[in-house]
Amino acid sequence: MQWSSSQQQGCVVASPDGRVDEATAEAFTEHLASSVALAAESPGKKLIVDFGGLDYMSSRGLRALTLAKRQADAAGVAMTLARPNEVMREILAISRYDKLFSVTDTIEAAI
Amino acid sequence: MLVRFWGTRGSLPVAATAAIVQEKVAAALLAASGRSFADIDEARSFARAELDFATSGTFGGATTCVEIEAGDPANGDPYIICDMGSGLRGFGLDAMRRCGQGHARVYHFFMSHLHWDHIMGFPFFVPAFDPNAHIIIHAGHADAEEALRRQQEEISFPVKFEWLRAKIEFRTLKAGETYQIGAVQVELMEQHHSHSSFGYRFTDAEGKVVVFSTDSEHKMDRMEGEADVEQFFREADLVICDTMYSLADSVSMKEDWGHSSNIVAIDLCHGGHAKRLALFHHEPVYSDADIARMHAESVRYEELTREHDPLEVLCAYDGLEVAL
Numbered sequence: 049m050q051w052s053s054s055q056q057q058g059c060v061v062a063s064p065d066g067r068v069d070e071a072t073a074e075a076f077t078e079h080l081a082s083s084v085a086l087a088a089e090s091p092g093k094k095l096i097v098d099f100g101g102l103d104y105m106s107s108r109g110l111r112a113l114t115l116a117k118r119q120a121d122a123a124g125v126a127m128t129l130a131r132p133n134e135v136m137r138e139i140l141a142i143s144r145y146d147k148l149f150s151v152t153d154t155i156e157a158a159i
Numbered sequence: 160m161l162v163r164f165w166g167t168r169g170s171l172p173v174a175a176t177a178a179i180v181q182e183k184v185a186a187a188l189l190a191a192s193g194r195s196f197a198d199i200d201e202a203r204s205f206a207r208a209e210l211d212f213a214t215s216g217t218f219g220g221a222t223t224c225v226e227i228e229a230g231d232p233a234n235g236d237p238y239i240i241c242d243m244g245s246g247l248r249g250f251g252l253d254a255m256r257r258c259g260q261g262h263a264r265v266y267h268f269f270m271s272h273l274h275w276d277h278i279m280g281f282p283f284f285v286p287a288f289d290p291n292a293h294i295i296i297h298a299g300h301a302d303a304e305e306a307l308r309r310q311q312e313e314i315s316f317p318v319k320f321e322w323l324r325a326k327i328e329f330r331t332l333k334a335g336e337t338y339q340i341g342a343v344q345v346e347l348m349e350q351h352h353s354h355s356s357f358g359y360r361f362t363d364a365e366g367k368v369v370v371f372s373t374d375s376e377h378k379m380d381r382m383e384g385e386a387d388v389e390q391f392f393r394e395a396d397l398v399i400c401d402t403m404y405s406l407a408d409s410v411s412m413k414e415d416w417g418h419s420s421n422i423v424a425i426d427l428c429h430g431g432h433a434k435r436l437a438l439f440h441h442e443p444v445y446s447d448a449d450i451a452r453m454h455a456e457s458v459r460y461e462e463l464t465r466e467h468d469p470l471e472v473l474c475a476y477d478g479l480e481v482a483l
Contacts, residue, residue, distance in 0.1 A: 070430060073382065106464060107406055107422045111379045114410045135463055142456045143422050144407035 050101070051079045057159050058092030061130075065101035068109030076109055080116035088123040095120060096158040100131040110145055117149070128158040160367040160483040161228040162397055162437075166221030166246020167475040169374075169403050169418070169440035170276050173220035179446070186214045212476075213447040219477025221246035222276040223373060223440060225399060229363040230342025232257070237265035237341040241359065241371045241399075246477060247280025255285055264291050267341050270298035271373050272356035273306035281307055282316050292325035297332050297340070299347055299357035304329040332357075348391045350375035352417040360391055367483045368394065370433075373401040373440050376417045377427075379410060385427060392431030396483040399475065400424035402438040402457070421457040428470050429461075435471040436461075437481065450474060 049072040050065035062083040068076045080097070087095035097113070113129070120127045128150045132140060140146040152158040166172075187210055196202040206215040222244030230236030238254060240247070258264050266286060271277060286292045296303055311320040332338060334357065338345045346360040350372065358372035370392050377385060392398050403409075403418040421438055428436045438457060441450050454474035461472050473481065 070385075070426075104464060107420070107426045108382055108385075110406060110422070111382060111410060115379055138459065138463060142460045143420075144405040148407045148411060 059094040060087040061096045063098040067103050068105040073108035077112040084119045087125045094126045096128050130155045130158040160363045162481045163226040164475045164479040165250045166224035166244040168222050171443045172245040173443045213451040218450045232262045235263045239267050241269050242277045243281040245280045248283040251284040266294045268296045269359050287323040287325045290324040294325050294327045297330050301331045367396050370395045370398045377423050389430035392433050395433040397435045398433045399437045399439050401440040403440050403442050425461050437473045437475040439475045
């Protein structure tokens with residue numbers, strides 16, 4: 049999968065692109081871990097996972113988010129999910145992950 | 160092959176209260192406003208065709224017990240039952256009726272594990288008092304006999320295990336082996352649960368496959384092991400899966416409680432190219448409306464995430480029969 053990362057106002061914005069499924073879950077997990085580490089060093093101590101480029105995420109990806117959040121909590125990093133598309137909104141609701149994570153419509157709202 | 164669900168709840172049996180039934184009746188009356196029915200059959204037809212299941216019926220409250228009808232009773236093929244939850248009582252009474260019609264009095268049980276909700280029905284299993292019955296209890300656990308005898312010690316139950324009249328045997332099965340038992344080939348797989356649990360894969364002579372996988376937690380730190388689970392579920396005609404909690408609950412508040420979610424079950428069935436999934440081992444605090452909502456959400460999640468052939472998502476209830 050494609051992955052890009054930027055810093056905005058002291059926060060790390062991580063932007064995966066494509067699908068997170070069995071084939072890409074491992075790479076997704078590794079990128080998330082790196083992003084959390086980066087965010088721990090950033091002034092804002094915040095990681096925003098930009099879902100704007102994500103088509104879909106299976107339970108492997110959702111659980112990888114939980115693992116990343118544990119790492120983030122231990123490092124004092126706040127984690128937010130931003131810009132889910134309609135499919136991802138439904139998946140977050142059905143899985144009740146919208147109760148575990150802060151979800152925003154825009155990156156600005158997450159910052 | 161026919162799969163018949165006698166008990167579909169997890170943890171503890173539950174029963175509808177007067178208040179719950181009154182709510183269903185009120186909802187049904189409202190839905191029928193302005194209608195009149197010539198007789199009880201018309202009213203029944205209306206209830207079946209026009210009311211949602213949570214109003215007209217119930218998912219039930221008995222704990223885990225699933226019967227697999229395979230082979231031909233006329234040829235003497237035995238009963239096959241997964242687990243001995245409180246639903247076993249209903250099966251036992253029905254089995255006595257069928258034995259009266261000539262069914263062989265041979266019962267092969269396959270135990271996922273030995274927690275109370277999965278063994279609590281055995282003291283009420285009427286065929287165990289039949290001196291002509293032969294009961295074979297298969298388990299991946301070597302201590303299955305200890306668990307069953309213990310729950311019938313006098314401190315817990317007034318009828319001792321030793322007083323049961325049937326011929327009762329215990330057989331320990333090994334994961335990874337294939338066994339021919341009755342009219343099915345049986346394989347088992349160890350699962351993650353307190354004191355371990357086992358899933359079973361049953362294949363009949365026509366190649367129909369049903370997988371019984373309950374009380375299985377799919378841990379976040381072992382996700383790479385799920386390829387083995389998908390292999391176990393491969394191309395099954397029906398997978399019966401523990402879907403007790405939401406994914407969020409299963410990774411937070413209910414982590415290490417030994418159960419799974421509808422989301423993971425669907426993903427595993429998709430990965431294994433299974434044809435049908437039965438949501439199972441329902442949380443006892445869930446109302447019928449809660450379970451129906453979970454079912455609808457599961458159907459939608461399957462639609463959203465489907466890459467190949469559709470996976471039919473059923474919601475198990477006490478009394479459901481699935482012909483494969």
